[in-house]
Amino acid sequence: MNGLPMAQIKPGDWLTLLAGALLTAFLVFTLWQGGAADKAVIRSGGKIFREAPLSRDQIIEVPGPLGISRIAIHNRQARIAADPSPRQYCVRQGWLKQAGEISICLPNQVSVELSGKRKNYDSLNY
Amino acid sequence: MTASTTENPWEGGRGKREGKPTSSILLATTAEDHHVARMAALALGLSVLEAAIPSPLPGVKPGLANIVTLIVLARYGWRTAAWVSVLRVVAGSLLLGNFLAPGFFLSLSGAVFSLAVLAVSQHLPQRWFGPVTHSIFAAFAHIAGQLLLVYFWLIPHVGLLYLVPIFAAAALVFGTVNGLIAAHYLNEPQVTVARPTFGSISSDLK
Numbered sequence: 237m238n239g240l241p242m243a244q245i246k247p248g249d250w251l252t253l254l255a256g257a258l259l260t261a262f263l264v265f266t267l268w269q270g271g272a273a274d275k276a277v278i279r280s281g282g283k284i285f286r287e288a289p290l291s292r293d294q295i296i297e298v299p300g301p302l303g304i305s306r307i308a309i310h311n312r313q314a315r316i317a318a319d320p321s322p323r324q325y326c327v328r329q330g331w332l333k334q335a336g337e338i339s340i341c342l343p344n345q346v347s348v349e350l351s352g353k354r355k356n357y358d359s360l361n362y
Numbered sequence: 363m364t365a366s367t368t369e370n371p372w373e374g375g376r377g378k379r380e381g382k383p384t385s386s387i388l389l390a391t392t393a394e395d396h397h398v399a400r401m402a403a404l405a406l407g408l409s410v411l412e413a414a415i416p417s418p419l420p421g422v423k424p425g426l427a428n429i430v431t432l433i434v435l436a437r438y439g440w441r442t443a444a445w446v447s448v449l450r451v452v453a454g455s456l457l458l459g460n461f462l463a464p465g466f467f468l469s470l471s472g473a474v475f476s477l478a479v480l481a482v483s484q485h486l487p488q489r490w491f492g493p494v495t496h497s498i499f500a501a502f503a504h505i506a507g508q509l510l511l512v513y514f515w516l517i518p519h520v521g522l523l524y525l526v527p528i529f530a531a532a533a534l535v536f537g538t539v540n541g542l543i544a545a546h547y548l549n550e551p552q553v554t555v556a557r558p559t560f561g562s563i564s565s566d567l568k
Contacts, residue, residue: 244492244493244494244542244545244546244549245492245494245542245545246489246490246491246492246494246495247490248486248487248490248491248492248495249491249492249494249495249498249541251495252491252494252495252498252499253494253498253534253538256498256502256533256534256537256538257534259502259530260527260530260531260533260534263526263527263530264527264530264531267523267524267526267527268524268527
């Protein structure tokens with residue numbers, strides 16, 4: 237036995253350990269910053285129904301084949317508050333917080349996706 | 363290793379009785395081959411043991427078998443370590459039943475990338491860099507090799523990037539731990555235990 241495990245570490249090993257930790261931290265910061273979301277893209281039947289900023293709290297009603305889906309925006313978060321779909325998967329998904337998160341109600345063909353600045357646009361319309 | 367067709371000395375008696383010589387294939391093996399096989403078997407044992415440990419995320423495993431690779435690398439050089447590592451991957455997949463399945467290729471690409479990095483890192487000055495360094499490098503290379511294969515073959519989706527930090531953290535932690543274990547064994551005074559039977563596998567570590 238050589239006593240404490242720390243005794244096995246040579247000076248260069250600490251350097252490697254530090255480099256590994258820095259690399260891991262770098263990966264966390266670059267890959268997990270999905271970017272703060274700044275708007276909700278609401279789609280109905282595959283087409284963009286509306287793009288709503290997250291800065292203003294509101295409730296948006298979206299018509300679909302089954303009825304009206306109600307989308308709530310509150311405190312820079314968005315969720316589908318009510319939906320006529322039978323299994324309510326999208327409602328149970330709860331609040332969307334980060335850019336890239338998406339909630340889809342397939343039966344009513346309604347979806348909400350949060351997007352941030354870093355998301356690449358396929359096209360821009362005014 | 364050379365394969366040669368000879369008369370099998372063990373079955374000579376029966377063969378002679380029939381009046382024909384019995385022919386069989388014998389592999390002429392060297393002591394080094396036996397040594398590689400023993401170390402690979404030890405690594406194999408660790409792989410199988412590890413397969414029984416549940417993992418929170420597919421691919422996040424301690425990689426205990428790499429401890430053997432590290433020890434072999436330090437004691438007997440890169441060539442032997444490469445033999446042990448690749449034999450362990452192939453034989454391990456046969457034991458676990460995923461030979462030529464995606465899991466096998468993931469292990470293989472991880473092992474090949476690790477070995478490539480170890481081929482370089484083994485030349486670092488030994489005074490400053492020990493098994494912990496090699497282990498961390500190999501762990502990161504392992505995960506990089508696997509992720510590249512996953513991305514280009516299995517899941518070509520950028521969503522994979524989301525998992526990279528988890529794998530990197532696992533590589534850092536398990537790489538360090540495995541390196542410490544390897545360093546611990548390497549720092550022990552070398553004892554040659556001449557036990558001819560079952561003990562000979564474990565005595566190789568000492």
